[in-house]
Amino acid sequence: MPSLAEAQWQAVEKVSAYAIKGQSGAELYASIGERGPNVGVGRAIAHTNFKLTWSRKYEPQDDESCILVSARPNLIITYTLPKAPGKLPAAVRQNWETFITGVTAHEKVHGEFIIDMVRQIEAVSVGLRAEADPDCKKIRTELTKRLGELSVAQRQRSRDFDKVELSEGGNVHQLILRLVNGY
Template identity: 65%
Template sequence: MGGVVLLPDMGKAEWQAIENVQAYPVTGKTGAELYASIGERGPKAGIGRAIAFTNFKLTWTRKYEPQGNACVLTVARPKLIITYRLPKPAERLPAPVQKSWDTFISGVRQHERVHGDLIKDMVKKIEAVSVGLTAADDPQCRKIRVDLTARLGELSRAQRQQSRDFDRAELSNGGNVHQLVLALVNGQ
């Protein structure tokens, strides 16, 4: 009877995500002008532009080993690069605007770090279902790849949904990012 069995903690390696910040320039001398510039220059997201954006590149080193008539995934090492794209004023700001900006960008950074944490959590879940994955009746290690791909698709979809749900809450009226924008635009 063919099936898939998970074996605990085989071939896991300690890893750390590489995290980069890329700034894009915004202009203005007031919070409202800076926010308008974000709207013109921010990273494209969906049908419009975003204040900031978190993206990632994930690659894996995997080792599949035939064992008898089965195949076991013995090594799955991720290489994860997360890139946060954030606005940065192109010029020195007046002191009160700088203070508002500092509060704003700190909150935006925190928001984007949550997206990064969701991505890291997904990679840990992928690692957990990958290492030790076994497929019976698979000496050529083909069935195991199909099964793994299906599992990874589920985890990826779940991460994207978590990210969308988080944004929906943060960007809604009264949400954290909404409050940060209002404070910046109103000079608070």
Template identity: 60%
Template structure:
């Protein structure tokens, strides 16, 4: 999630929690949290510090929080007696990293109460991005395992076909994440309300 004009604009993004095993094979993602330090004695100051120190999205925009992932695969392509090639297994290794803000020093009791509400909401928002990423990996696994291409004894054509399928799945994941951010961070959205309440107590 990123900070934009005014309080915030449309965003692209917010552990160690094992996820449910895939239906295709027994695997679990690894989720981890990284933090960056912020300073301030009020909600306004802490939010301003987030704007100065938050993770960069692109060259210009600073994020409140960010979800990133590293995905690698172990795939087993098997030439078939009829000259086809079949992908008989595809096992993912998925590491999801959430980058979240953390006050560098102790907060007053009232400010800590407000911070805890804000942080919890931001973290929950980013966890949904983690679910979207995990769903993408499960969909990749679903379309990969059992994929077969005729007249491909060297298992070259199948890689090209699989790459095309993966590109479409990745685009769908990016759109789903963008749509979610737009809803959450737009006027009246959950994250928009969290920020208003944290900075000045306004909102629903």
């Protein structure tokens, strides 16, 4: 059962498609290599990105401390996915559907990692207190430090997941082989 705070917000999920071309699995995959999103040192099949903003309420206390009494996230997750041509040979269409369903499921896991991070941020934010902080400045520095740690952990979790999924024999690797080889 989600806490009251979790029940008050929902992530907005969007899909941004990029067009690819081809009539065979190999042609579709080659087109992904040419047109896929640029991430890091090369192109990817798909990518998950997010925009996170917060509405926070800090309250100075009579004892000159400061408490973060509320933190409401506004989270938009965008999945960038390939979009195949509308008309494909039946066998290629079937392989494509298996491929894109698997790739979408993979990206949704990244989305869940992001949502988990936001929930963790919320958990460490609400109720955070800084002593001797009547202007509520120290608390912001402490919060930024904690959020940085959670962000680093989320990125590492995503990299670890990709390492397994994209490795030889991994789920995404298998999806690529099925698409390109048609089995």
